[in-house]
Amino acid sequence: MAPNGSVGFRDSPLEPGIFLDEDLGSDWYIYESTESAPHDDLFPDAIPECHPTISPQLYHTVMAPISLAVLLALSFLVKRRRLHLSCWNGVPGLLSPGNLLEQDGQRAVAAAVLALLCSELCRLLLDPDPLPLLPPTAGTTRAEFRKVLALLYFPALYLPLLACAGPRHRLGYAAGTLLAWGHCGAQAWHRAQCPLAPKIHRLYSLLSHIPALLSLSLLSLWYPAQLLRSLRNGDSPEPRISGKSYYRKYLKALLSKRDRKGSSVKIDESLGSRIRSYLLSYIYIPEEGFRIPLKLVVSVTVAVIAVYQVAVLLLVAVVPALRIIRAGMTKDVVVLLVQFGLVPSQGAAVPGDLEQELRTARHFLWALEVCYICSLVLCCLLTCAMLLRSLGMHRSNLRALYQGAVLDVFSKAHILRPSRESLVCWMAFSSFQAAFACLGLLIQQVIFFLCFVAFTFLVVIPLQLGTSSPLFGIIRNMWPFWLTLVVAVLVQHLLAHFQFLEQHSLQKEITNRRVLYIVTFLLFPTNVMVGSMAAVWRVVISGLYNAVHFCRLDISLLHRGVETFDPGYRTYCHYLRVEVSQCHPLMKAFCFLLLQPGRPEPPEPPRDTQLEEGLQLMHPKPPAPGRARSRRIRARWWVAYTLLHNPSLTASRKTALADPAANGAQLGVPRP
Secondary structure (H helix, E strand, C coil), X not given: CCCCCCCCCCCCCCCCCCCCCHHHHHXXXXXXXXXXXXXXXXXXXXXXXXXXXXXXXXXXXXXXXXXXXXXXXXXXXXXXXXXXXXXXXXXXXXXXXXCCCCCCCCHHHHHHHHHHHHHHHHHHCCCCCCCCXXXXXXXHHHHHHHHHHHHHHHHHHHHHHHHCCCCCCHHHHHHHHHHHHHHHHHHHHXXXXXXXXXXXXXXXXXXXXXXXXXXXXXXXXXXXXXXXXXXXXXXXXXXXXXXXXXXXXXXXXXXXXXXXXXXXXXXXXXXXXXXXXXXXXXXXXXXXXXXXXXXXXXXXXXXXXXXXXXXXXXXXXXXXXXXXXXXXXXXXXXXXXXXXXXXXXXXXCCHHHCHHHHXXXXXXXXXXXXXXXXXXXXXXXXXXXXXXXXHHHHHHHHHHHHCCCHHHCCCCCCCCCCCHHHHHHXXXXXXXXXXXXXXXXXXXXXXXXXXXXXXXHHHHHHHHHCCCCHHHHHHHHCHHHHHHHHHHHHHHHHHHHXXXXXXXXXXEEECCHHHHHHHHHHCHHHHHHHHXXXXXXXXXXXXXXXXXXXXXXXXXXXXXXXXXXXHHHHHHHHHHHHHHHHCCHHHHHHHXXXXXXXXXXXXXXXXXXXXXXXXXXXXXXXXXXXXXXXXXXXXXXXXXXXHHXXXXXXXXXXXXXXXXXXXXXXXXXXXX
């Protein structure tokens, strides 16, 4: 050790002839060097510990009892309003976190609360203290046990935020306002006092809390708006059929006799129009008379939030580490890279002349960082595009099942009835969508990062440096092989078009069969090589296709005969069964027409007491049919249409018609 702290290799038995100067020796200590030391913002350990005014333990200790009290109070309120006049008569009923099988108009609240819960779950998996309600303890077993308890605690904590919108009462809106303001104020104050944290990266805590803050901000604005509307217009009674306006609009749009101008199919389309139509298929455009189910809206929302959380984690966990390595790159590390051939050498004899190699190595690390960020951005865009594409596919599948076209959606005929497995899949559909989106993003990131790195270091960087690339060498040395494959494929296509096919008036026939057999035999070895290249391309295209479409549950990544082994697609199929059997809009419209109260009849005109008794006993002449009768007839036709086109009633209707007693036939005396 030198007096000034530098390290030299004068007495080293490994390299006796190499001497390092004082600057190079001081550069060995990466974090002590003034020249190559990275900035302080790259080191998360340099952030001092922050103690906010409202600690997480105090926040959860206060908000958990308040949420429980609000939930119990609203339960008594709902029990008194719906079932009994007395609040204490009977057991109070629990509040429902939104009607996930109905179109009740609370889509924004449900999506915001589920997004908040998903954000907490993503941070929970990485937090060493997952349950802030209890004091921190040491031990891996206790931490895992607390994670299990936290999986049950956070849904119970945020349940009142969604349940307060269920009663449609001013007290519920007031309680929701207080809860939303409490959660949003505490978390915003915590982020304002402690925006940086030493965990993973100094900005990870702030970036990961952005979806939670946005969701709480939306709830903090929605509940006061509903409270003001309730105070101004009074409490609206809860509708007997949730979403009845949507079902009525759906029926009117279906029965409307408008001419569809865009129904004609264009045979000849330009390339630009095809590309435009293909890109528009990935953008979900709402259509009149159809609304995406609430469960699917929640699923797409939590999937996007999960993708954001995973992308932020991948970004802050890798990019700062690459910057630290690039800033701490020293000349002795460059010597090692040059010896392994990872950095091209400029002919330097001693380590003191490695300035060019050092800049090249740092440029390589910068290119690696750019490849990582570009691949991450591309993966996020592809995942979001696939999720939007699934919305359009889901609308097509629902419309087909509403019309009874089961074989257009499923490979086999299915009865659209709920079952034990379908209910389990329906409950887990949103969670499966978020999990599949996260795993699909990770797989895409690995594949596309390797592709970007291979393209950069095999094509771009050799062109910049003016050096030879291994890829260019392989192509240059094997050009006879590639030329042979291309010529063989072109010759087969030309012979098949001009010599082996004979065009007749309406069909084509195979001709010159002897020459066909000879060419097939002679080109057999060449086609083996072509088949090898095709096999490699099949692996590449299959991997890319499955990685990009991994987040979509509406399509199966397996063959049509074994698609039931795909857990994501099987969950989606059972989810469709529950949605169609329980939320068929024509069935809901039919129920609404049945429950619609009749119009009161006008009062009878007063009778003249001066008339004779015989005239009073005569029946009045029935009124002529008018607009009321036409409306009644039209309503009956609507009911008949809903009964005929409801696929969930097909099996029951056939069974009932097969029974003679169901048709009003008199059963005979049973034989002994």
